Amino acid sequence: MEDHMPLVDIRDLKVAFDGVQVLHGVDLTIEKGEAVGLVGESGCGKSVTWLAALGLLPKKATISGQVMLGRDDLVIASQRQLESVRGRRIAMIFQDPSSSLNPVIRVGRQIEEAIGLHRGLTGKAARAEAKRLLELVEIPDAGRRLDNYPHEFSGGQNQRAMIAMALAGNPDILIADEPTTALDATIQAQILDLLARLRAEAGMAVVFISHDLGAVSEICERVCVMYAGRIVERCPTAALFRSPRHPYTRGLFGAIPRLDAGRERLKPVEGTVPEPGKMPRGCAFSPRCGRATEKCRTSLPILSRLEEDCDVACFHPVLEDAPRHSSRKSAEALSMLELI
Structure with a gap:
């Protein structure tokens, strides 16, 4: 009988910039379909962990350890292999959607580019899929809004558009890096509800990186607390909040x-x-x-x-x-x- 294999298995992950160590051996597993919170003060290594996993750190970074996606180790993977993983197997959304969306390209076109890259759809098929994804993330009048520019969307709508782009490749896991920090409390709650619904419907895993323990309590089943480049506590959410x-x-x-x-x-x-x-x-x-x-x-x-x-x-x-x-x-x- 084959041993159980998590979706992602990070083992002794270490990262240094110009010889200065910033991650000191992170061990973290993500199971299929689960939601895991990663919390801690700024600079503790939450985002660096996943940027390292996806090969998105600058060349001055030195990475060691393992990031196992199934039987593939992403730390030693080639750029071509990593490009086949990003967006398709693992997708990532960031804190400030205004810095991730191109301000001079229509929102629909940007989503269509992601669809074409990950699924090979073009023309009317790509536009129809972009409309479906905007509807999936609850953008009203999605067909018309495809032709809007990012500045014509609110902050919450831009974040929804980023989530739609992340879903274009039908990923197994979505890394949400502080996706609600720049939003007001009402919109934050709506984005959290949206992520929870999409996770349930698509069966994808979610890693929620946040300072906000309240948000983590709502969406995550398990929490890992990081401090100074190490995980110092990991526990089911209910148990962590209790004790x-x-x-x-x-x-x-x-x-x-x-x-x-x-x-x-x-x-x-x-x-x-x-x-x-x-x-x-x-x-x-x-x-x-x-x-x-x-x-x-x-x-x-x-x-x-x-x-x-x-x-x-x-x-x-x-x-x-x-x-x-x-x-x-x-x-x-x-x-x-x-x-x-």
């Missing part, structure tokens, strides 16, 4: 406004993320951690199983339950959170 075990994760939750907390002050995570190339000898979080001991400052904790389905990289995890945190639908305060 975050890593002091850093607990600190992130402490910075979330709670509707039932009255005038209680928020508790930010003190200090700053260490600069690449200036990492502490032991745990990278130890200078900011109130639980740190000499062992933390001299030895590196590895990601280890603490409870069922929950892994934590910490010598002194928090074992008591945290105050209950709400999801986006029950606490709109979460949707405005940016943990930067």
Whole structure:
């Protein structure tokens, strides 16, 4: 009987720029059809992980480890092989659609180009498919809007157009890199609902990269918390919200406004993320951690199983339950959170 094979299996992924290490051995699996959240402060390596996986980093980047897509290792794949993966097997959408769409080309034409590249359709067939994709992402009057330029779309509509382009190749996995950050709370909720619906209908996996724990709670079944180029905690979403075990994760939750907390002050995570190339000898979080001991400052904790389905990289995890945190639908305060 053949062993189970995840959709994507990232093993000991390391990335350096001009000799300065920014990813320090990321291990991450994505199963078919699942939604995984990747959270943490800016610069922790969330986006770099997937840009490295898709071969989209600049030439000065040095990459090691494995990114297994089925039986293919994308780290050692040729550019031709990677081009056959991008958009077809793995698609990616970004935070600011206005910087991804060409301002002087009609939206419909840009979607048709993606359809032609990934599926070989041209002419009327490509236009009909572009119209179908705009309808799929809930753009009203899709046939007419194909002839609009990006500046004639709202921010939310441009993000929907980017999602339509990402779906042009019928990907197995969609990487959504902060897709709601530039949008207001109402449009954010609509985009999240859209992603959840498309995932259910298409059966594709979704990796949701975000600062917003409220958004993650709504769309993801599993969460990986990153800090300074490493995953420090990974757990099913419900368990993470109930009992975050890593002091850093607990600190992130402490910075979330709670509707039932009255005038209680928020508790930010003190200090700053260490600069690449200036990492502490032991745990990278130890200078900011109130639980740190000499062992933390001299030895590196590895990601280890603490409870069922929950892994934590910490010598002194928090074992008591945290105050209950709400999801986006029950606490709109979460949707405005940016943990930067």
